Amino acid sequence: MLAETFVSAGHRLIGDHAPEGRDYWSRRFWDREEVESRPVLGDDFRAQKKKIAEYIEEHGRDAGRVLEFACGTGEFTAMAAGLTSAKEILANDISEHALKITGDRVDHPGLTLRQGDFWTLDGIEPAPLVLCVDAIHHMGQVRKVLERLKTFVEPGGTFVGNLWTIDNYHDYQRGRYGAGKHLGRSALFLANAVVMRATGGRVRWASYRTQLLRSAAVEPLLHEVFDEVVEVYTTRFFVAFVCRRAAR
Template identity: 35%
Template sequence: MIARLAVAAGQRLLRSGFHAPRQHWARRVWDGDRAEGHAVLGPAYVAERKQIQALLASLAPRLTSPWEAVDVAAGTGRYTRALLEAGAARVTAIDVSPASLAALTNRAADPTRVTTVCADLFAALPPGTVPEAGFDIVLCCDAIHHVGPLPAVLTRLRELAAPGGLLVGDVWTADHFHEFQRARRSRVEHVLASIRFLAAAAVNRLLRRAFLQAARSQLLSAAQVQELLRETLGPQVQLNTSRYWVSFAYRLPPGQDNAGQGSVCLGPLGR
């Protein structure tokens, strides 16, 4: 109860959003492979990855080879490898953490097919990062809640995609957030972390400073995530809701106007 109240109060203080997640994550490493080995939450992470892998396996045959993909907020490359296994000729992995990208390169079975770019998604990407026509698949998994407000992230991801390209990702939801955190840490640690979040939100609001840590500030219920996905991408976005995430897939219109009209229905997402 204390943790719920603290997080809710912190979110109200940060209702204008956070502004500088790069400073927080540039110094850290998110290791999805390690998360899959967690004693309690490991099966949930494995199920999340397998769901996305099944989706990629169903989508890849619909693309014209050779096709290129981008893994946004790639971490140590759990989904970069999934894109390679699905048949991508090349994957561009974007992350703000140099240490994460170094680990990603070391773990890639064929690093010659991977290009790493240390950059903020919302900053100007280095020249040559994005193919002239855009990427055939733009993927962002287990990260959107850290990168920025959902509509802004979706809009930026869409800008990276080729006409007729695919957006694939998932969004961590608030429905079972406290259960997740109690399993990830302990009840005491979760309460303390939630109180620290509230304190930091209060200080940042008072001093009008950028708020660095993103996850708790961007938590939305599954219903809210689904609504924003449909509003931002269009009613034909395909959704699949699990206990902790909402997965989505969306095909952009084949023309040059990526405004969210005329998308192609992809069918149910694979589990």
């Protein structure tokens, strides 16, 4: 229970300070396939991927253009290429390495890869299908990330995404790192929170790069941001969803 105490105290100290993961993620990428291969944790990740694929096919198959933000290594970019009729797919990530893997993985004549920070991207026209999977919780305050993502959805268009939630966070971390390492990481997070609180958020470490919500809080937030919440699917570690922007 000590790790839970550390993390809970850290979140109280952090308050409204948004996660800051730009430098961290620009130098690396997350290997989802490696997590999916694990005998215990992998079940949930594979279930999420299956559901996202269903969402893309059911709600985005007729989309002529797709935008994906924080595409990582392109697993979901490849889904968009195979499951929709899109003539154009723009995939964005802050990591040059991740985009190279995406380019090697996805065979689509209309694919454009764009490196850059989600918060400073400009000149992108809204699209009928927008994706952001496994990343919203890393990109800033969740509400503000969702609000910005909505601006890229054209009127009448669809957004498909998911959020990592805190409900079973400690089970996940212990399963991935072991109890001892998870306790150490939790202590580091608390120390970071103390420093952030003392400096008004001016000093922060890479250990604070994720904002996690309770799964029960996700759907109410989606209703506040989007005009329509079409589907919500909850597993142990994630909530996946489909939302729409109202037509004009």
